[in-house]
Amino acid sequence: MDVWVTKELAVELIEFNxxxxxxxxxxxxxxxxTDRAQLYGENNVIEIRVVIDDQ
Numbered sequence: 001m002d003v004w005v006t007k008e009l010a011v012e013l014i015e016f017n018x019x020x021x022x023x024x025x026x027x028x029x030x031x032x033x034t035d036r037a038q039l040y041g042e043n044n045v046i047e048i049r050v051v052i053d054d055q
Contacts, residue, residue, distance in 0.1 A: 002014035021032040029049035030039055037043050 001016050004012045004014055006012065021027075021036075027035070027039065029051065032039065038045070038047055
């Protein structure tokens, strides 16, 4: 799922993405190979990675 957080901290949905190494969606801040266990929920931990643009 892609979201946008505005300067006012409002969250807007951009789109839902297909999921899986064999699908068109990329893994974004994760790697399908090195983060496989995390991406497929094998660690039982929710991890969020954020890209911050200071511009």
